[in-house]
Amino acid sequence: MIVIFATPEDVEAAFYEAIARADLGALMSVWAEDEEIVCIHPTGQRLVGADAIRDSWRSIFANNPRLSVRLSRGVRWSGMLLSVHTVVEMLYIGDDRKPHGPMLATNVFQRGASGWRLLAHHSSTAAEREATEGDGGGDRNTPRTLH
Template sequence: MNMPLLARPEDVENAFYEAIAHADLDALMALWADDEEIVCVLPDGRRLEGMSAIRERWRALFAATPRITVRLSQPLHWTSMLLAVHHVIETFYTADDPAPKSCVLATNVFQRGVNGWRLLAHHASAAAEFPDSDETGAPGLAQRVLH
């Protein structure tokens, strides 16, 4: 699948979650950088390295749960000329159920190259607590004392 030139890291991130929502494996894989050192860590803790390992795991995920919607909240973005890092909170929904199923902390790393911006790494891990709503109504991490 040929992907259009993606001008911003946000374009890649939006397309990534849109591909997940449509269980579109080809669209999802077209967003990754053309580099065998791409990496994807999903909340199950497995580290997937390279295009074939990442493709196979997402294929299995889409086969098991074809309707997943991910809503992002509390984004933190760092961008330079050739690299961008986004840290977000992902809240997962399945099918038409309005109740959230899980909350995940995710870091997406994007690389700018000749084909525009592409995903270099996606690292997701389970949040310690289910999010509370922030002032906008979007999910956010619960307040807690660290020390």
């Protein structure tokens, strides 16, 4: 069964929920059916294509089956067919309530025949100062539309 995501926010929520459940099938279902989908982990490893991404997440889940990510300070740009979200991620592993991070992530979504899908996820460690300073004012969670 193919899940149709109505919005980029739905895809993003499903992506992070799949991580929290260590559900590889659900995690892979959010990705676009494109040979050149890209995932870049905080380690700097660049993965291209579904097979490389699946293998990487399988390994992550085998070593850390209880992960959760909390997002904050999202900035979103949305158009008819493409949406880009940047967020601050805080990672929690197992029962350890001490956050790992902060990390900066960029998620790129594309709308196609089967709804919105993830094209690219890029997460990298952030300088502590970057993640705790003000974001320049304004409501950063307000979606913006590109014309």
